[in-house]
Amino acid sequence: MKELVVLSGKGGTGKTSIVGSLAALAEDKILADCDVDAADLHLLLEPVVRQKHEFWSGQVAVIDQEKCTQCGLCSELCHFAAIEDFTVDPVSCEGCGFCSHICPAEAITMKENLSGHWFISDTKYGPLVHARLGIAQENSGKLVALVRQQAREMAEKQGADCIISDGPPGIGCPVTSSLSGAHIALLVTEPTLSGIHDLERVIGVCRHFGVPALVCINKYDINEENSRRIEDYCREQGIEVAARIPFDNIVTEAMVKGLPVVKYSDSPVSRQIKQLWQNIAARLAAN
Amino acid sequence: MIISVASGKGGTGKTLVATSLAFSLKDRQPVQLLDCDVEEPNDHIFLKPVITQKEAVCIPVPKVDEDKCTHCGLCAEICAYNAIAVLPDRVMVFPELCHGCGACSYLCPEKAITEEGRETGVVEWGDAGGIDFVQGRINVGEAMTPPAIRQVRERANADGVVIIDVPPGTSCPVVEAIKGSHFCLLVTEPTPFGFNDLVLAVETVRELGIPLGVVLNRAGGEYNKVEEYCLKENIPILLTIPLDTRIARLYSRGVTMAEGMPETQEMFISLWDEIRKILDEGTGSLKR
Numbered sequence: 334m335k336e337l338v339v340l341s342g343k344g345g346t347g348k349t350s351i352v353g354s355l356a357a358l359a360e361d362k363i364l365a366d367c368d369v370d371a372a373d374l375h376l377l378l379e380p381v382v383r384q385k386h387e388f389w390s391g392q393v394a395v396i397d398q399e400k401c402t403q404c405g406l407c408s409e410l411c412h413f414a415a416i417e418d419f420t421v422d423p424v425s426c427e428g429c430g431f432c433s434h435i436c437p438a439e440a441i442t443m444k445e446n447l448s449g450h451w452f453i454s455d456t457k458y459g460p461l462v463h464a465r466l467g468i469a470q471e472n473s474g475k476l477v478a479l480v481r482q483q484a485r486e487m488a489e490k491q492g493a494d495c496i497i498s499d500g501p502p503g504i505g506c507p508v509t510s511s512l513s514g515a516h517i518a519l520l521v522t523e524p525t526l527s528g529i530h531d532l533e534r535v536i537g538v539c540r541h542f543g544v545p546a547l548v549c550i551n552k553y554d555i556n557e558e559n560s561r562r563i564e565d566y567c568r569e570q571g572i573e574v575a576a577r578i579p580f581d582n583i584v585t586e587a588m589v590k591g592l593p594v595v596k597y598s599d600s601p602v603s604r605q606i607k608q609l610w611q612n613i614a615a616r617l618a619a620n
Numbered sequence: 621m622i623i624s625v626a627s628g629k630g631g632t633g634k635t636l637v638a639t640s641l642a643f644s645l646k647d648r649q650p651v652q653l654l655d656c657d658v659e660e661p662n663d664h665i666f667l668k669p670v671i672t673q674k675e676a677v678c679i680p681v682p683k684v685d686e687d688k689c690t691h692c693g694l695c696a697e698i699c700a701y702n703a704i705a706v707l708p709d710r711v712m713v714f715p716e717l718c719h720g721c722g723a724c725s726y727l728c729p730e731k732a733i734t735e736e737g738r739e740t741g742v743v744e745w746g747d748a749g750g751i752d753f754v755q756g757r758i759n760v761g762e763a764m765t766p767p768a769i770r771q772v773r774e775r776a777n778a779d780g781v782v783i784i785d786v787p788p789g790t791s792c793p794v795v796e797a798i799k800g801s802h803f804c805l806l807v808t809e810p811t812p813f814g815f816n817d818l819v820l821a822v823e824t825v826r827e828l829g830i831p832l833g834v835v836l837n838r839a840g841g842e843y844n845k846v847e848e849y850c851l852k853e854n855i856p857i858l859l860t861i862p863l864d865t866r867i868a869r870l871y872s873r874g875v876t877m878a879e880g881m882p883e884t885q886e887m888f889i890s891l892w893d894e895i896r897k898i899l900d901e902g903t904g905s906l907k908r
Contacts, residue, residue, distance in 0.1 A: 343630065344630010344631040344788040345788075349813065370790045370794075371817040371820055371821075373813040373817065376813060376816060412722050424795055424827075425799070427721065429700045429721030430700050430723065434698055435727070466791055468820070468824050469828070470791055471792040473791045502659075502660070502788050503789075504758070505658075505659045509763045510763075525871055525874075526872065531660040534659075537760035538761060541761035555865075555869065555872055559873075585841070589843050591812065
């Protein structure tokens with residue numbers, strides 16, 4: 334069983350639109366949405382939720398005002414500036430528990446935190462594991478790890494060939510959590526200077542975690558000179574450019590209809606994505 | 621006054637709005653731009669700052685003096701992040717897991733733990749054609765972003781206008797970047813993804829009690845759920861930017877709209893005036 338994760342560095346390059354189409358093209362797979370704080374894949378796959386689970390993670394300090402003597406030690410020692418006027422700001426609190434250990438009046442306790450939910454759903458294109466991190470919550474990396482673990486267990490149980498994960502933007506905690514141990518990373522970029530800058534950083538992260546990368550240039554024709562720069566750069570780095578997808582408003586039209594673009598039209602975009610999936614499938618089989 | 625520019629969904633135009641707003645205001649008043657997207661900072665591409673100073677972002681991680689350590693195990697017991705393991709004959713520290721809370725060094729009965737800095741990134745600053753520019757950047761492979769964001773935020777000069785470019789999403793890095801701003805602009809696009817993530821972003825900003833308004837980017841087309849939602853939720857749409865390939869082409873070359881299309885500067889100045897007006901009247905959309 335192989336695991337493909339789709340990343341981009343820069344947001345809005347088309348990860349989810351492409352994953353939606355790969356979901357429609359691939360057979361025998363489990364789908365995972367590892368973007369747990371702004372998940373969109375469900376908008377293309379219309380999941381029917383089969384299981385809903387709570388995600389309890391981390392703790393938040395709570396001060397018992399009746400026991401508190403207002404000595405101010407907690408506020409002085411907190412490294413996250415989370416205590417002011419003898420109350421804890423749950424948004425700033427990182428749940429380290431330092432204050433609860435040092436409070437001379439033993440007025441501080443740590444409360445378990447419901448950080449979000451995760452789901453197992455059925456879609457037209459196969460099972461989907463997805464999650465929703467609570468508003469302004471921490472531990473997105475842990476929730477991503479949980480989503481991947483559930484997807485792997487399900488893939489093993491069902492004898493699925495592969496897992497296709499839609500990853501988050503950026504290169505930080507939820508990205509490293511989506512990437513480590515995956516078999517291939519598909520990096521969706523766009524020919525803008527921002528796209529290139531962010532691609533270089535996410536390639537660095539793939540290298541750091543030893544995950545082979547493939548690049549897909551989306552909207553390649555909005556700046557063909559930049560697209561050539563990306564191709565040159567990838568060649569230097571020994572990374573295959575697996576597809577060049579043209580800009581077409583049909584992608585947005587399909588999204589508005591709630592459909593993967595390959596199910597909506599047989600445009601050049603769809604043909605490129607089909608070619609992309611063949612390239613990926615060959616790499617996954619050889620990997 | 622601190623204005624943060626956020627979005628939920630990535631790629632909706634945060635960087636475009638933050639840089640164009642700063643660019644349009646710079647000749648009228650002192651402007652500072654803080655790029656808090658420390659995973660993928662892009663504002664420098666558009667504003668081309670001359671970086672004059674930098675400092676490392678370090679988080680304090682424990683260093684154990686094995687001569688003093690009695691292997692009592694208290695540090696491992698109290699560490700909420702499992703960043704320390706105490707074996708019978710030695711102590712193992714996992715710096716990548718440490719949040720730098722300082723509990724272990726403070727509580728060690730033998731005073732065997734000191735803190736040493738682990739570098740997670742860098743904060744750089746300088747001048748970008750009259751804009752006071754600050755950006756943070758985490759090291760590649762690093763997972764923890766809040767310390768870098770906090771360090772960028774510390775450089776905010778609240779006397780003038782401070783514009784913060786926020787990372788995408790709705791979780792802790794976003795909160796760290798937005799917290800304490802006077803107003804939050806949410807940039808979205810008229811698509812199902814843009815709409816879905818706007819709703820999440822609105823919930824996040826309201827949770828923080830910060831007044832907000834929307835910038836609708838790449839407008840046009842038939843999808844009108846964003847407008848309907850804003851009307852229903854009493855959220856002002858403060859600026860509408862049409863879908864225009866000229867803007868996209870300029871953007872692809874690293875030129876922000878207000879610079880490449882100077883006639884649009886008026887639009888960003890009006891946006892700023894609108895925000896001022898909302899804050900003066902205290903009518904920011906806080907209604908739940």
